[in-house]
Amino acid sequence: MSLREEGSNISKKSLILCGPYPHDNVDKSGFKKIINLDTSSISTHNVNLKLFDISKRLAQNPSPLILDMLEVGSYVYCADQAITRGGRTWKQDGKDWNRDFVLHIPVRNPERWNDSKTKELLEQALGFLSDDMYEFHFSKLKDEIPIDQYFDFQDTIYWSDAEEVILFSGGLDSLAATVDVC
Numbered sequence: 001m002s003l004r005e006e007g008s009n010i011s012k013k014s015l016i017l018c019g020p021y022p023h024d025n026v027d028k029s030g031f032k033k034i035i036n037l038d039t040s041s042i043s044t045h046n047v048n049l050k051l052f053d054i055s056k057r058l059a060q061n062p063s064p065l066i067l068d069m070l071e072v073g074s075y076v077y078c079a080d081q082a083i084t085r086g087g088r089t090w091k092q093d094g095k096d097w098n099r100d101f102v103l104h105i106p107v108r109n110p111e112r113w114n115d116s117k118t119k120e121l122l123e124q125a126l127g128f129l130s131d132d133m134y135e136f137h138f139s140k141l142k143d144e145i146p147i148d149q150y151f152d153f154q155d156t157i158y159w160s161d162a163e164e165v166i167l168f169s170g171g172l173d174s175l176a177a178t179v180d181v182c
Contacts, residue, residue: 016079018071019106020044021142026104028093035082037075040143049074072113075105076126076134100133106141108160111139 012042015031017023020038039047049071062070079101086096107113113136123134164181167174 012136013102014079014083014099016075016101016103018104019141021106023104026137031102033083035079037078037082039071039074040119047074047078054125065112068107068109072105072107072122075103076101079103080130080132098131100134100135102135102137104137107138108141110138110140110153 011030013031014033014035015026016037017026017029018033018037018039020040025158029131038044039049083099083101084096085099087141105113119136119138122136126132126134165181
């Protein structure tokens with residue numbers, strides 16, 4: 001039986017506030033722990049997600065949905081690392097093994113992320129994988145941090161219509177093959 005089921009005022013929930021925003025509209029009372037995580041702000045930045053390291057290896061720029069997924073995953077991972085499962089040993093026979101997270105995350109497309117089925121599947125999948133409870137609240141990302149664009153694609157160019165692709169590693173054999181094709 002959890003402390004909440006017994007009628008105690010002490011909650012086992014941890015509030016995870018993500019992004020550079022003050023989250024003034026979030027009720028912060030009754031939580032065991034409150035943690036602020038931020039990938040973007042220079043002053044409060046404490047999550048090191050380097051989107052350029054990912055995007056520079058892709059053939060096209062990541063979509064807003066992919067960027068959201070990477071950020072949501074980063075926040076979940078950091079929350080997992082920030083909230084202990086009871087310390088270095090199994091205190092009280094693992095009583096604190098299960099954790100309860102409430103995450104407030106700004107995203108580019110909150111309508112998609114706030115879809116009840118999407119949230120339910122995300123919460124169930126993470127709960128199954130970690131044996132923890134998750135509750136997500138998504139809001140609109142106010143000031144998107146631009147990432148370096150690897151390619152300057154235009155909406156009218158479709159890379160799937162390419163007739164040929166030449167792999168050029170920079171070695172002498174690649175140079176010879178490229179010169180031969182051109």
